[in-house]
Amino acid sequence: MKHALGLELLLLNCACVFNLSILTDDSGRNITDLDMNNIDPKNSDVFRQLLNQETLIRMALVKNVHVLMKDMVDLKKKLESVESLQQSAEIKITALQQEVNDLKRENQKLSLENRKFEETFSLVKDNFTQIKDQFKDFAKEVEEKRDAFERNTTMFNMSLETLSDDLIATSTKLSKSVSNLENSQNAIIASVADDINKTLGDLKTEVKQSQNDQLKLSATVSSLEVFRMNITNNHCDLGKKVAFTAGVTSSSSSWNSGTLVFDKVTNNVGGGYNPNTGIFTAPLNGDYVFYVGIQSRSSDVNDIYVGIVLNGSRKVRAMAYNYNSNDDYETGTNMVTLRLQQGDTVWVKYYAGKGYYTYSDAPLTTFSGFLK
Incomplete structure (x- = not known):
């Protein structure tokens, strides 16, 4: 606004200066006010041409002054609009600075929460590593027990076969002896045969039970092995466990x-x-x-x-x-x-x-x- 007022005063001064005439001794008088009696007739035509030129120049200057004043008014309005925009921009900048400060505080809060999450994640990872190590030891122990059980089952089957052969041989011998014994020995032979049959039935029952237990143990070990393999293959992706x-x-x-x-x-x-x-x-x-x-x-x-x-x-x-x-x-x-x-x-x-x-x-x- 101060620059606009200064420009306006400068233009007014120019207008005042241009209203003065060099040919009229800077008195600003009109052509009709000149004393034509003292002018040399020879120079009257030249003087008249000079006055006409001065009039044309003065009119052009006045026109230019009006144009400059109009431009000055437009410039003043534009300056006022710019100042309004500047004030609005300052308000928006203040609001943006406030938002930036809020975002900084929110970022600090998120950083703190992220640090806590990383600490928790590290603790969970350590616990998972310990569980994995313990599971390896458990799987190894189960494998050793399964091998021992298979060895014992093999030995048991071998013993059972030997015992069956002995029992068959004993039964054959008893059958031959029974044919040579008197009727008084029939009761004893029948009792022995019953004992043998009972023993065979008990042994078959134990074998079947042992085989059933072995199948159950094998199924359990297989499921544990599948579980271990899945744990090993997916240990790096804790978010999908x-x-x-x-x-x-x-x-x-x-x-x-x-x-x-x-x-x-x-x-x-x-x-x-x-x-x-x-x-x-x-x-x-x-x-x-x-x-x-x-x-x-x-x-x-x-x-x-x-x-x-x-x-x-x-x-x-x-x-x-x-x-x-x-x-x-x-x-x-x-x-x-x-x-x-x-x-x-x-x-x-x-x-x-x-x-x-x-x-x-x-x-x-x-x-x-x-x-x-």
Whole structure:
């Protein structure tokens, strides 16, 4: 505004100066006011031409002054508009500076939270490394026990074959002796034969039980090996880990319907298993492995059947059946691989039988699963 006022005063001064005439002695008089008596007739024409030229120059100067004054008014308006824009820009700049300060404070807060998250992630990573090392030791111990069991089974089978041959030979000898004995010895021979048959039946039962136990142990070792391989292959992607193991802490002699709720959670990576309902809900899409182990009660309730269910559809069953009707406890196991979408549900459902057996501190009846 100060520069505009100065320019206006300068233009007014120019206008005043241009109103003066050199030919009229700077008096500013009009042509009609000149004293023509004192002008030499010879020079009158020249003087008249000079006056006409002066008049034309003066008119041109006045016109230019008006144009300059108009431009000055326009410039003044533009300066006022610029000042308004400058004030608006200063307000916006102040608001932007405030937003920048807010963003800086938010960035500091996020940096602090990120540091805490990195510390937590490091702790989880260390814990996972420890679990991995412990699992390797456990797998090695299981492998050693399986090898020892296979050696013992082989020795047992060899002993059984030898014993069978001896028993057959003894039976043959007894049969030959019986033909030479009197009727008074028939009762003794029959008693010996019964003892032999009973012994053979008991040995066959023990062999069948041993083979059944070996199959169960092999299935357990296979599932543990699959679990170990998945842990090894996916150890670097902690954000996609899903695994759980849960067990039942109290036995029942009357359970005969509905969902089996495994209320003791040993591990629940990813939070998919709900110990209140016994239902696993898939937090991620992928291929999952599920394993169930059910322990039957003794001869009062000698069998139990359960199934692994996906969204209400039974996929596999596990059976614990006491086939010799003795006071024995039997274990039924099964494992299944299922392709799940996020939100699919899997649980263990009753199929047949009655009741199950377990321990409170280290459950016998368990339910496990993990993402491959």
